[in-house]
Amino acid sequence: MPKNKGKGGKNRKRGKNEADDERRELIFKEDGQEYGQIQRMLGNGRCEAACIDGVTRLCHIRGKMHKKVWISSGDVVLLGLRDFQDDVILKYMPDEARLLKAYGELPENFRLNEGVNVLEEEDDAPDDDYVEFEDEDIDRI
Template sequence: MPKNKGKGGKNNRRGKKDDGENKRELIFKEDGQEYAQVVKMLGNGRLDAKCQDGENRLAQIRGQMRKKVWIVVGDIVLISLREFQDGRADVIHRYTPDEARNLKTYGELKDFQLVENQEAGGESDEEGGIEFEEADIDDICEFCWFVQVVETNDDAPTFHEKKPAFVGLNY
């Protein structure tokens, strides 16, 4: 049998911490490239991106990044503009939140809001998005006509007649 001359198998590799992603060099845009923020994931390696020049472009994730770099809504990406199609582009780099903050401090990113811990679905913090005024709540409560009076004893609850919910209103 051959002797083990290596430094270990998969368990040794599993325990190593490779912080290469945190130490990578910051990539700035060049000619024919633009910073963009992901607006919507369309599937099949495509996404809708709002570029810094104000246009929304259909961007395609390049093959080298597929299944290795996961892009979600709200991420800042570097896209390569196509010379022959103005409305389309190719995603060539994804910035981490720390890198995006650094780009903003260097003055490269101007229009984008850096959103941290944004949910994948792009949902907002509002629940339903409907705000009621005090008068609306009173109008809604007018439809609550009757309340059933219930007495609870040790044995079982006893149901009585229905009475109006609002005192002073005759229904």
């Protein structure tokens, strides 16, 4: 039988926590960077982000974050703007995104989903999810 030369398999890699409990310093944008919100994931390490300046950009998730930081639609990110490719530099946690909005970095009309799809429904509003047919309408069909 061959010797075990490695230090373990995929479970060893899965058990690593990159100091999730620590609070990190809030990073603001600099020249050549922009805040954005992920609209949709496109696959192959790419996503579509709506930026603060009103432009929708096709972004690339950089290799340092690939398979380590999971990005989903609705997340607030920091984008590095370059001539040939826009990169996702940093993903903000929900509390960091709220702080950015409080500091005035994000506009007031910027909606923070915080990773949860919340359907806002009013109790008084009628349900418009279905169409109701009369008997004579069904006969014509």
